[in-house]
Amino acid sequence: MAQGARAWVAVVGVGAVGTAVGVALADGGRTVVACGGSSVLDGLSVQVDGEGRGDGEATAGGDGTRGGDGDGGPHRHRVRWLRDPGQQPPPGGPALVVLAVKAHQTAAAAPWLRALAGPDAPVLVVQNGVEHRQRLAPLVPPGTPVVPALMYLNAERTGPGRATARRTGGRGLVVPDDAAGRAVAALFAGSFLNAETAADFRTAAWRKLLTNVAGNPITALTGRRVEVFREPAVGDLLLALLEEAAAVGRAEGAALPADAPAEALTWLRALPPGAPSSMLQDRLAGRELEHEALLGPVVRGGDAHGVPVPVARAVQALVAALRP
Ligand SMILES: NC(=O)C1=CN([C@@H]2O[C@H](COP(=O)(O)OP(=O)(O)OC[C@H]3O[C@@H](n4cnc5c(N)ncnc54)[C@H](OP(=O)(O)O)[C@@H]3O)[C@@H](O)[C@H]2O)C=CC1
Ligand SMILES: CC(C)(CO)C(=O)C(=O)O
DSSP states (O other), rough: OOTTTEEEEEEOOOOOHHHHHHHHHHHTTEEEEEOOOOSSSSEEEEETTTTOOOOOOOOOSSSSBOOOOOOSEEEEEEEEESSSSTTTOOTTTOSSEEEEEEEEGGGHHHHHHHHHHTTHHHHHHOSSSOOOHHHHHHSOOTOOOOOEEOSEEEEEEEEEEEEEEEOOOOEEEEEEEEEHHHHHHTTTSSSSSSSSEESSSSHHHHHHHHHHHHHHHHHHTTTOGGGGGGSSSHHHHHHHHHHHHHHHHHHHTTTOOTTTTHHHHHHHSOOOOOOHHHHHHHHHOOOOOOOOHHHHHHHHHHHHTTOHHHHHHHHHHHHHHOOO
């Protein structure tokens, strides 16, 4: 990754996750340029759950690091906002382009990638699913490194450029253990979002997908936050989904042990009280749901490998049929 003249990072998709990632990079000293979306932004603010009052009510546009409330207040930073990809960006080009739109919004965000990404400006794709690289390959300039990233924080939008981030265990961001992944991970050193590398990223991505295949649709369908996972009958449904997803993941080459489904269910049931999945947030806001990127790899993969996936197919049909 080029440094020096490339002194800023771009964030395309400044929603829940984009806000959290942008603030973490700004905490680490990077100048953040927020790109697109429907709200004019002059600052980003994240309240990290467990760090203090947690009311998420900070105003955007603070002067950096913590927002004047002492330790425990929100992390907030000024940012420059670009309305569209035709606008002149800061000089030098970005050192990194973070892409944090929903998977089904990726193609529409391609003009930003064409304008900003390139061999010296890798794209960090912070999305759920296992198909980051396939999705991005046709959309980035030739030679652009694409770094898939698994996000373990639960991020909830609380306003334009504002979010709450809840920790879900020890992990923050997981990227592949290669040169590009290691360079990106280093940018988060010392921030509230720890980035780690995974030698077997395929397995890491399927392990994360298990939680999303089960957790996201069930919260969206029931309209309930993570407390719903503790209902015994819901637990049975989650486990059935997890077993199917794990079987497909193994057929795709992921080294998922026999207890991976039970482990994922335990993780889901330990999520912080009140956490909404990203899909529940979309459901409550009347937005399109990200079902193809989450359930699609299981249903399509099941069909391709001859692995029966009746529960995932039924759940995908229900989620796809939801209307605002
Ligand atoms: N939220 C969470 O806790 C987690 C989410 N994830 C994953 O991270 C990814 C992002 O999710 P999340 O942050 O929740 O999503 P959000 O819906 O909160 O954010 C998406 C953002 O992208 C913006 N956007 C949409 N289209 C474009 C475009 N063409 N150009 C520029 N910006 C655009 C939206 O703008 P506007 O607001 O104007 O529509 C919005 O701000 C998803 O893949 C999700 O599955 C992973 C782990 C946790
Ligand atoms: C981490 C988790 C499971 C919860 O935020 C998530 O990935 C999501 O909501 O999409």
